[in-house]
Amino acid sequence: MVLESIMNLRIRASEKAKILASKYGYLPYMVERYIEILGLEGAIELLEANEHPLPDTIRCNDYLTSCNALIESLESKGFSVKPLHLAPHGLVVERKPISLGATLEYLQGYYYIQDPGSMLVAYELEPKPGDTILDMAAAPGGKATQILQLSMDRALLVAVDVSRNRIRALRSHLNRMRFKNYIIIRGDSRKINFKYKFYKILLDAPSTGEGIIRKDPSRKRSRTYDDVMVVATLQYQLLEAGLRYLADGGTLVYSACTLAPEEGEAVIAEILNKYNNIRIEKLNIPHQPGITEYFKIRFPEEVRNCGRLYPHIHGTEGFFICKLVKQK
Amino acid sequence: MQTSKTKIRKPLENELKIIKKFLYKTRLHGIINLNAIFILDIEGAIYYDCFEINEDIYKILNSINRTPYSLGFYIGSIDPERGFKPSLPLAFRACRLCRVGAIPCYILPERQALRFTYGRCLKSPHLGGDASMSSNSNIAPVLSEEGYCLGWGHTRLRASVKYLCPLVDLGWYLRRGG
Numbered sequence: 353m354v355l356e357s358i359m360n361l362r363i364r365a366s367e368k369a370k371i372l373a374s375k376y377g378y379l380p381y382m383v384e385r386y387i388e389i390l391g392l393e394g395a396i397e398l399l400e401a402n403e404h405p406l407p408d409t410i411r412c413n414d415y416l417t418s419c420n421a422l423i424e425s426l427e428s429k430g431f432s433v434k435p436l437h438l439a440p441h442g443l444v445v446e447r448k449p450i451s452l453g454a455t456l457e458y459l460q461g462y463y464y465i466q467d468p469g470s471m472l473v474a475y476e477l478e479p480k481p482g483d484t485i486l487d488m489a490a491a492p493g494g495k496a497t498q499i500l501q502l503s504m505d506r507a508l509l510v511a512v513d514v515s516r517n518r519i520r521a522l523r524s525h526l527n528r529m530r531f532k533n534y535i536i537i538r539g540d541s542r543k544i545n546f547k548y549k550f551y552k553i554l555l556d557a558p559s560t561g562e563g564i565i566r567k568d569p570s571r572k573r574s575r576t577y578d579d580v581m582v583v584a585t586l587q588y589q590l591l592e593a594g595l596r597y598l599a600d601g602g603t604l605v606y607s608a609c610t611l612a613p614e615e616g617e618a619v620i621a622e623i624l625n626k627y628n629n630i631r632i633e634k635l636n637i638p639h640q641p642g643i644t645e646y647f648k649i650r651f652p653e654e655v656r657n658c659g660r661l662y663p664h665i666h667g668t669e670g671f672f673i674c675k676l677v678k679q680k
Numbered sequence: 681m682q683t684s685k686t687k688i689r690k691p692l693e694n695e696l697k698i699i700k701k702f703l704y705k706t707r708l709h710g711i712i713n714l715n716a717i718f719i720l721d722i723e724g725a726i727y728y729d730c731f732e733i734n735e736d737i738y739k740i741l742n743s744i745n746r747t748p749y750s751l752g753f754y755i756g757s758i759d760p761e762r763g764f765k766p767s768l769p770l771a772f773r774a775c776r777l778c779r780v781g782a783i784p785c786y787i788l789p790e791r792q793a794l795r796f797t798y799g800r801c802l803k804s805p806h807l808g809g810d811a812s813m814s815s816n817s818n819i820a821p822v823l824s825e826e827g828y829c830l831g832w833g834h835t836r837l838r839a840s841v842k843y844l845c846p847l848v849d850l851g852w853y854l855r856r857g858g
Binding site: 527530548 | 736743748750769
């Protein structure tokens with residue numbers, strides 16, 4: 353079992369990893385992993401890129417307004433806004449006279465404050481009018497609102513989240529952005545036992561946040577390897593539940609804001625080893641392929657079809673995305 | 681809120697009467713499908729949230745067999761003692777009618793608009809649209825001069841001075857929305 357093998361890994365940091373970890377302020381095991389995945393040069397590039405904060409990015413809500421009209425409106429108030437080439441609805445805010453969450457345009461629902469990598473996930477689900485889509489960890493609502501936006505509020509979204517506080521934010525964002533084709537359910541997605549089978553499911557799994565070091569540098573030292581494995585186990589359980597709710601022929605997009613293979617490829621590999629009716633589809637968004645070998649542990653070749661976003665290559669936060677299809 | 685004692689149901693006759701009364705007072709009858717209103721009933725709650733739900737939502741709701749936390753178009757809440765409190769989504773819908781002058785509404789210049797979204801009362805509100813229709817109710821949608829919908833306002837008299845106070849304003853999304 354892949355997850356078990358990974359759980360038993362004892363990652364020993366090399367001298368080089370220790371020196372880099374000390375220079376950039378990381379726990380040594382993390383840097384050793386980056387060297388394993390990217391080679392020494394790539395790891396240094398990643399560590400350097402993580403030193404630069406993420407740009408302020410927003411997603412314009414073209415259900416309510418055009419992106420050009422939003423740019424014009426914000427620029428008339430002293431903002432400097434440019435299109436984000438990675439995502440069709442993404443905008444980079446280069447100058448902001450006031451907080452992005454305090455403008456009338458924000459309160460009107462004309463945009464959502466969202467990191468660039470996170471904006472790409474919903475495109476892979478291709479929400480269409482008439483779809484019924486399950487979002488298994490929906491709060492605070494970045495991807496949930498994007499699903500409804502991409503279908504012009506004509507797909508029906510079933511949004512589930514377990515957190516009482518975060519679910520309030522989800523409801524608020526859905527209302528603010530004026531969507532009305534949704535059902536919010538508070539609960540643990542692993543235990544809900546839907547009788548309904550969905551053709552499209554999004555699981556943006558809770559992660560250790562290793563992908564957002566550019567936003568939260570404290571993550572360089574805050575999580576041990578054991579913490580990562582606890583989260584990986586939760587992610588696996590959520591994904592397994594998601595596959596139970598998925599109709600034959602349906603698509604499940606799994607994502608996690610992380611660069612840790614334990615939370616990405618290893619979870620997918622575990623699923624592929626257990627279920628022979630799941631295949632991995634290629635992604636359409638810009639990405640680097642998933643890794644297939646990690647500290648001498650082999651993952652199924654299909655895992656290469658999953659995608660990774662890197663701060664030093666894509667200019668985003670670190671992200672893992674994978675599209676699973678349940679065969680009939 | 682969602683507990684094991686929560687259920688979704690059609691409004692009772694008196695609840696529907698409260699909603700209808702508000703819609704007639706604000707000249708908004710017709711913008712809500714009264715047959716599609718559902719109430720989220722939480723045992724022991726002091727108010728009930730009301731939603732307009734389309735057929736697709738209703739069908740899925742039945743097949744997933746779970747009580748929702750929220751769903752569809754949030755109309756507002758019913759407090760049996762205080763009556764109906766309209767929601768911000770309903771304000772957005774009502775503001776469309778304000779813009780074409782079909783219902784009365786308060787229109788605020790930029791500075792006052794900003795104060796309103798901080799939940800502040802304002803002196804000397806200007807009532808736009810057909811002012812003759814305003815005699816039935818002092819509750820009306822509030823817009824900025826730029827046409828942005830700001831929420832619901834109602835007038836109050838304090839020491840013979842008329843104030844416009846927010847019933848619910850857009851700033852709620854920042855202060856309480858999360």
